[in-house]
Amino acid sequence: MKPELEGVSGERVLHIYRTMVRVRAFDEKLIELGKRREPIIHHPTLGQEAPAVAACAALNSDDVIMPYHRGWAWAIGKGMEPGRVLAELLGKRTGYCKGQAGPHLADWDLGVLGRSGIQGAHLQIAAGVGCALKLEGKRRVCLAFFGEGPASTGAFHEGVHLAALWQVPVVYICESNNYQFAVPAREVMRVESVAEMAPSYRIPGVTIDGNDALQIFTTVGEAIRRARDGLGPTLIDCRTYRWHDSYYQPENMATDHRPAEEVAGWRKKCPILRLKARMIEANLLSPAQAELIEREAEAEIESAVKFAYESPYPRREELTEDVYAS
Amino acid sequence: MKPELEGVSGERVLHIYRTMVRVRAFDEKLIELGKRREPIIHHPTLGQEAPAVAACAALNSDDVIMPYHRGWAWAIGKGMEPGRVLAELLGKRTGYCKGQAGPHLADWDLGVLGRSGIQGAHLQIAAGVGCALKLEGKRRVCLAFFGEGPASTGAFHEGVHLAALWQVPVVYICESNNYQFAVPAREVMRVESVAEMAPSYRIPGVTIDGNDALQIFTTVGEAIRRARDGLGPTLIDCRTYRWHDSYYQPENMATDHRPAEEVAGWRKKCPILRLKARMIEANLLSPAQAELIEREAEAEIESAVKFAYESPYPRREELTEDVYAS
């Protein structure tokens, strides 16, 4: 019998663990670059790596995702290379979008369908992606990630409602981290969990521990199965927390007014350490292996940075080509 | 002891009854004019007179309303005169808005705050009207009427959510009539009652019989009391039905594909006959009085029509004055 952990195959568990470590290493590096005033847009996702990584781990490679602004867990989770992500953020020709998209970031082959800068817009676009997937009949699904902020937008209401009406294969995954930039979520939301809104659309709404990668993997996996079977969308709220301020700019006039104990408390719930402990306990990982994974991640990120910085910029004309398709 | 019916004072009951009769007489007249291709915009509300009339009857005169497109029950309920309503629809200078607003129809003194042609927009505007009412502290309230159609709009979600967050004195009253123009509501909604969406905003949601004027009066009255007491908005779904096609244009290519039995069944639930029967039974109304009320209503509408048609049109310049306030 293959080793497994809480019903998840050992191989998947290891993949999730390794991916979270890579996401963390990349994030820490980008924060460092940001503090040095390197011209990149990056919203740190430290501490909330689990939802996007575990959810993407539950996909097939031809499934698609519609991500959101926070961090690059979804990017790396779906197979993007940190080097080309950073190259894109820097505006280099070797980026995923030849340097013209910056944080919007997309990749056709990996099924990463771009990231709008308008909060919530993609929740509606995803419904239509779902229409296409339903029509094509290949049992593919789309995951749409978001923070709890856009749950207040009309786009959320219209998008999730349409997905439900048309019973399309979309899974809506909210990373609820208690804050919307500097604003405590409870000041601008009536519900505690976005999943409480699911009855408005008569779809399943589930609230889970967003720092428990395996629970996320299992719950999203179940929602994906429902979607593939034509049973329509699911709304999943993953309760988590980011350790860092919303943004990193040095001149950012400290938007972070969160109580230090609150941050410290959540740091103790680190999703990576938590999975690591369970893996070690279950003999799926040795401390030496864990060490190696971290080293490899660091090395990967070092060479990603080198790659990105050494890459050339595109020429002006190259950035004018894609306004229209011909 | 003053006579009352199901807890509603006899005087109020009589007012509600008389107003419904007037609304009906006006509506029938407008349908007739419409069929003669008179240039007016009118969405018949035959059979669903109760919600707006009974709700408005629960207001004080300095309260305000934000109405919607179907019929003029809210207008007459809030004290507008049929003659000036029709004059406005015809574009006459004696209309409520000197003939420039047409169906948008507003009146400052009566607290009728205008009617946007964009479905759902006013559900958000109402939230802000509520902010003003809350700040001014005079315990005034705002009623916002709508069909079940705009419950699918982002405007509904954003508007009701804001009203709930800010705990402003707005009562949202949906007239659910099973159709959105020619479209059966069940084809484009997941919930059966709009009140099922109330938990998304953690506000009370109530579904009631929209053809029972007294139940509406009582339920809305209770919601108004909550609102005046600073307890925030309520969402009320009144289940009702319109007897007529959504619109009346002769060239309208018959948008009405509703089963004849369905219409006939609802005609039997006429809110006016129903109240009349209960009033007669309770000795609040004699058949002769009822007859008189109908006669008076017909006479009123006849003279309203005469007034409107005999009124002058505004000059071109008059219609350019109000683009900006100075």
Place this chain on the structure above:
Amino acid sequence: MPAERAAAQTAQEMTFNAAIQHALGAEMKRDSRVILFGIGIHHGANFRALAEEFGRERLFQAPIAEQGFTAAALGAALMGYRPVVVIGRGDFLYCAMDSIANEAAKYRYICGGGRFRVPMVIRVNSTGMGGGEGSQHSQSVEATFMHIPGLKIAIPATPADAAGLFRSAVRDDNPVLFFEHRQLKRSKASAPVPLDPDFTVPLGEAAIRRRGRDLTIVTYAYMVQKCLAAAAELAAGGVEAEVIDLRSLLPWDKKTVLDSVARTGRLLVVSEDCKTAGAGAEIAATVAEEGFSSLRAPIRRLCYPDMIVPGTVYGESLFMIDAKEIAAAARGLLGR
């Protein structure tokens, strides 16, 4: 109309609306990736037959949620489908503005690298005045979208152009706004509509509706008829106006306009939208930049005033641009 009969004919007199419906049906038959999004499209008179012919699965009937279903169409387009979004009134485009201007127009660009395409049509069922439906059902909003790179705009004036431009719009790999003026919907033209499934009118090409040497009148949509009537009136007085129907506003046919002005030396732009920052401003500005040396008189724009559309048929009638006004403006330009 059954396809067999259509195939037998080469052209047929049809209303503007029927011409578009015919082209839409033909495109849906030609390409199974053509799908629809809109309110009431399983029931509305224009769509019921399509739902029956092609199956309800291809017509995504939506509730009132213009922002949402326009964005949904974008999503389907990204995945290789070719959605046509039906929007009831031009005014409602503002309800879907984010989906159009921030998302659809930019999505290909922000996804970078050219692998993503957004082949979608936003079909505006009714634009402009004439129904007495109030100021939020009667605007002419096309100029707003001329300013948004990534979009294209078609705005035909005849049934044949409507059919031909509609086909081009459906086959284009970019988001195309397709405006149908309410006063044209039931109009027929003298020229019949070609039924050939390959009959297209390219986006971005104007049509010279009448030749003339004395001045150039540039217009589009419903105003084309009015301008032609004015030109006839002018001709009776010895003034030969050239009338250009732009047919597309983005891209618009600069060359035809500049060539015409090079011949006539005078430009009158007639449009039903509000004057300030309207479609006419771009035409006038371009000619003032690139055709300046041909100009023998000031440019003149004749548009709807900078005001809100009154909510009644009577009120609207006071502000409608008519042939007389156009002719007077033309004579003004010629100093006669």
Place this chain on the structure above:
Amino acid sequence: MPAERAAAQTAQEMTFNAAIQHALGAEMKRDSRVILFGIGIHHGANFRALAEEFGRERLFQAPIAEQGFTAAALGAALMGYRPVVVIGRGDFLYCAMDSIANEAAKYRYICGGGRFRVPMVIRVNSTGMGGGEGSQHSQSVEATFMHIPGLKIAIPATPADAAGLFRSAVRDDNPVLFFEHRQLKRSKASAPVPLDPDFTVPLGEAAIRRRGRDLTIVTYAYMVQKCLAAAAELAAGGVEAEVIDLRSLLPWDKKTVLDSVARTGRLLVVSEDCKTAGAGAEIAATVAEEGFSSLRAPIRRLCYPDMIVPGTVYGESLFMIDAKEIAAAARGLLGR
């Protein structure tokens, strides 16, 4: 800054942003009907102090719901309050487009009879390029709103104008869009900002920033600095450019522009928005209509190209209009 100290001074050097904040605070003190709507305004650096001074009740903190809270502000305005809506980026106006263009702009008119007023300000915290924030955070969308009667638009270039126009906007009884260019936010000008609560700059009046006889450069917002730099460069070469800062775009100051062109005979319009159907089109078209006889050369527009803003600081830098380009365009007009 405590009010006592402010009263003692008559003017003070401040950043553009601080000048607006100062004016906002003063208006809130002057008129208790001035209230705020916006995201995060109980926490954001710009608003926390106001929340403390005036109480959170007057600052309606909203979730992400631009359409909703802009419409809500309209509702409060209808009832006699004077809301200021804070919108994070100009691009987000498209999310609130229905509330702005269909509702706020028209509400007074559709309520008829003049009894209803809509005194509200839509304050756009950041517009334009320069932050590398991507194409949906960096557009210049002002021209879209020039086409909507019922609105007014202020778009200052200096801290003093920002303060003066902001006061006028708050006191105006119509919806006013107030744009703050991202590159100006932290800038200071040589001229200090008057602190007098009655210091206002009227909406609709341009300022001539530099006098010159050879050509007129019309511009606004961040581009004013660039045009002044270009004018300095031109002067070194013997060309005297007049630089007009429009300050308001709706209504805009036709007279000042036409008078200037009457003197110089040449017009260059410089704006950061996309060229087609942009703000420059209206300026150019108006001059081609009403100032034609003064023109001695074609009008020229220098704008952002008709494309989408790249999503990186580097990409943006390739397309920013600079003084050199402006000077070259000016010389082109003069044939030098």
